[in-house]
Amino acid sequence: MSQTVEQVQGVIQKRYAAGFTTDIESDMMRPGLDEEIVAMISAKKNEPEWMLEWRLKAYRHWLTMPTPNWAHLKIPAIDFQALHYYASPKQKNRPKSLDEVDPKLLETFDRLGVPLHERARLAGVAVDAVFDSVSVGTTFQKELKEAGVIFCSMSEALQEHPELVREYIGSVVPHTDNYFAALNSAVFSDGSFVYLPKDTICPMELSTYFRINARDTGQFERTLIIAEPGSKVSYLEGCTAPMRDENQLHAAVVELVALEKAQIKYSTVQNWYPGDENGKGGIYNFVTKRGDCRGDDSRISWTQVETGSAITWKYPSCIMRGERSAGEFYSVALTHNHQQADTGTKMIHLGKDSTSKIISKGISAGRSNNSYRGLVRVAKKATNVRNYTQCDSLLIGKTCGAHTFPYIEAANASAKVEHEATTSRIGEDQLFYCRSRGLDEEEAVALIVDGFCKEVFKELPMEFAVEAKALLEISLEGSVG
Amino acid sequence: MLKIKDLHVSVDDQEILKGLSLEVGEGELHAVMGPNGSGKSTLGYTLAGREDYEVTSGSIEFEGEDMVEMEPNERAAAGVFLAFQYPVEIPGVNNAYFLRAALNAQRKARGEEEVDGVNFLKMVRASLTELEMDESLLKRAVNEGFSGGEKKRNEIVQMAVLQPKLAILDETDSGLDIDALKLVADGINRLRDGKRSFVVITHYQRLLDYLTPDKVHVLSDGRIVESGGPELAHRLEAEGYGHLERASA
Numbered sequence: 236m237s238q239t240v241e242q243v244q245g246v247i248q249k250r251y252a253a254g255f256t257t258d259i260e261s262d263m264m265r266p267g268l269d270e271e272i273v274a275m276i277s278a279k280k281n282e283p284e285w286m287l288e289w290r291l292k293a294y295r296h297w298l299t300m301p302t303p304n305w306a307h308l309k310i311p312a313i314d315f316q317a318l319h320y321y322a323s324p325k326q327k328n329r330p331k332s333l334d335e336v337d338p339k340l341l342e343t344f345d346r347l348g349v350p351l352h353e354r355a356r357l358a359g360v361a362v363d364a365v366f367d368s369v370s371v372g373t374t375f376q377k378e379l380k381e382a383g384v385i386f387c388s389m390s391e392a393l394q395e396h397p398e399l400v401r402e403y404i405g406s407v408v409p410h411t412d413n414y415f416a417a418l419n420s421a422v423f424s425d426g427s428f429v430y431l432p433k434d435t436i437c438p439m440e441l442s443t444y445f446r447i448n449a450r451d452t453g454q455f456e457r458t459l460i461i462a463e464p465g466s467k468v469s470y471l472e473g474c475t476a477p478m479r480d481e482n483q484l485h486a487a488v489v490e491l492v493a494l495e496k497a498q499i500k501y502s503t504v505q506n507w508y509p510g511d512e513n514g515k516g517g518i519y520n521f522v523t524k525r526g527d528c529r530g531d532d533s534r535i536s537w538t539q540v541e542t543g544s545a546i547t548w549k550y551p552s553c554i555m556r557g558e559r560s561a562g563e564f565y566s567v568a569l570t571h572n573h574q575q576a577d578t579g580t581k582m583i584h585l586g587k588d589s590t591s592k593i594i595s596k597g598i599s600a601g602r603s604n605n606s607y608r609g610l611v612r613v614a615k616k617a618t619n620v621r622n623y624t625q626c627d628s629l630l631i632g633k634t635c636g637a638h639t640f641p642y643i644e645a646a647n648a649s650a651k652v653e654h655e656a657t658t659s660r661i662g663e664d665q666l667f668y669c670r671s672r673g674l675d676e677e678e679a680v681a682l683i684v685d686g687f688c689k690e691v692f693k694e695l696p697m698e699f700a701v702e703a704k705a706l707l708e709i710s711l712e713g714s715v716g
Numbered sequence: 717m718l719k720i721k722d723l724h725v726s727v728d729d730q731e732i733l734k735g736l737s738l739e740v741g742e743g744e745l746h747a748v749m750g751p752n753g754s755g756k757s758t759l760g761y762t763l764a765g766r767e768d769y770e771v772t773s774g775s776i777e778f779e780g781e782d783m784v785e786m787e788p789n790e791r792a793a794a795g796v797f798l799a800f801q802y803p804v805e806i807p808g809v810n811n812a813y814f815l816r817a818a819l820n821a822q823r824k825a826r827g828e829e830e831v832d833g834v835n836f837l838k839m840v841r842a843s844l845t846e847l848e849m850d851e852s853l854l855k856r857a858v859n860e861g862f863s864g865g866e867k868k869r870n871e872i873v874q875m876a877v878l879q880p881k882l883a884i885l886d887e888t889d890s891g892l893d894i895d896a897l898k899l900v901a902d903g904i905n906r907l908r909d910g911k912r913s914f915v916v917i918t919h920y921q922r923l924l925d926y927l928t929p930d931k932v933h934v935l936s937d938g939r940i941v942e943s944g945g946p947e948l949a950h951r952l953e954a955e956g957y958g959h960l961e962r963a964s965a
Contacts, residue, residue, distance in 0.1 A: 663767070665805075667766050669814075670792070671766075671788045671791075671800075672814075673819070686809035690808070
């Protein structure tokens, strides 16, 4: 390798530090999607019969659906028959404890800053680590069990708590919901499962770290969080993938159920590989996330920091079914180079006196396109609904785009729906002011962007707010000048 | 300290400074006065290194070094400070955080150790008290929602913390009431230690009543047309700039 190539690669590596590959033997199913593959996945996981039938129903429905094309995105056609739907690191037996996990896997998560072994674990955060299609281990299982909290992989939940999974899976996002949700329902491989019994306050942050490693694979995780009346939990997910020239598909479904007076806070720091500066490679992040405020006085809050992926298509939403229930959505979406993002939320008000709040911050740089798409719907019987939406876009440079698509459907006249939107370019004035005080150009941009995102960052758990800030700075490198 | 020779500066291909020369020695305070549109703010921006203010000929030397090719942040680290006529708002960025980031960026560039949070707070608090500003200002976003007077005083707080060798004050007096004007003047005077130099750009003589400049220069149509002692400022106050405009017309 010539020195210049090495130098250039060094720079790129710095920009996407999670871009390394783990050299580990993979147990991979043949590519392609058909009923046999669906059955193979289900068999691999030793699933109950009803689960397989549910998957097949979803698969058959998916076959009838057209690919969605309403988003402000240019999505190249995906060859679903060329993908592998299941890949797992080769292990002799399923490890019983983290001590038995392949050291290569532990090392991978170490490098990603998510140490799993006893000594170095993140204090106060329980982590479920998902590598390609399977969970490799969950920390603090014992401590959580003592508190009555179930936190495990979806595969484990299907073995240990099938009745809970059966009751709730698909109850928030049915398999008929949309194209990618149907696909996920057919082929999902792993994900996290959280159950909080009545009046249980989860003693620590729960977190799942998703890692795509294998080539030509899709990752289809399924996460389900159930909060019984009076319980409370804060959950965070992080995601990375190696740098590869081809695009990879990530189509997840996340379902949250909050019963009476329960509270779920769900935060995402999404840093999938965004592709190189010419738009080659990167993850397609097509995700359906929805929370159901099923009980009165329940509350669901989404916070997302989206800096990665070649294409992001994602609308974490809340259904305010209970009276006085509350939904929140805080989002920072940053696009650079050739990245595209169409993201936002849906706030569906069914219950009386329910409230929702949307704070969206879009940052576009390079040749990227960043769209906010948000729906606020008020049902006929939902009286005294309140919504506040604030949607700000920041442009860096002159070749990027920011778009806002707000939809408001109010069927009850007592609803109060507020929408504020601004678009601004990082001002020469602001940059010069910062630089005249001693900050270099990149420090100045990072500072201005950090200020712009403040309202969202303060919603993140402390450790992750720091990480999110650092991530934005790295993602913005080379965006000016 | 500062030597400007035959400086020509264009903005958008329009020449604003047309052969300006000025020398400011160590510890001196010079006032630059002149009518609107004479190039006063252009002088301030050019010294601080604003992009789009293109030096087409002439030179700027700061402590014997050519400054024209230096980046704005390099000039700041070298000890040049510009108090803005219109301080810029940076929403969401905490005032104290901003100032400490600036101070430490400068110190790092000079190879000095960074200042920790405790010592930094001590430095800022002292300046705040002197300028009769509330400490809550530190927690607010940079200049956001500040009154005109607060913004100007905040510039002086920044100057006091950053301790530049050369401070350029661009119409810091405009928009201040008499009490605030006196506080700002006191703030400047406290920093006059016989070594630090000042270029005070102003339209009016009233700030100079408190500052006693070593020299007063009159800027007209991009050039310094007259220089003298403090008495020149008084004469301009009495006579106005009218005669200059007639002369250059």
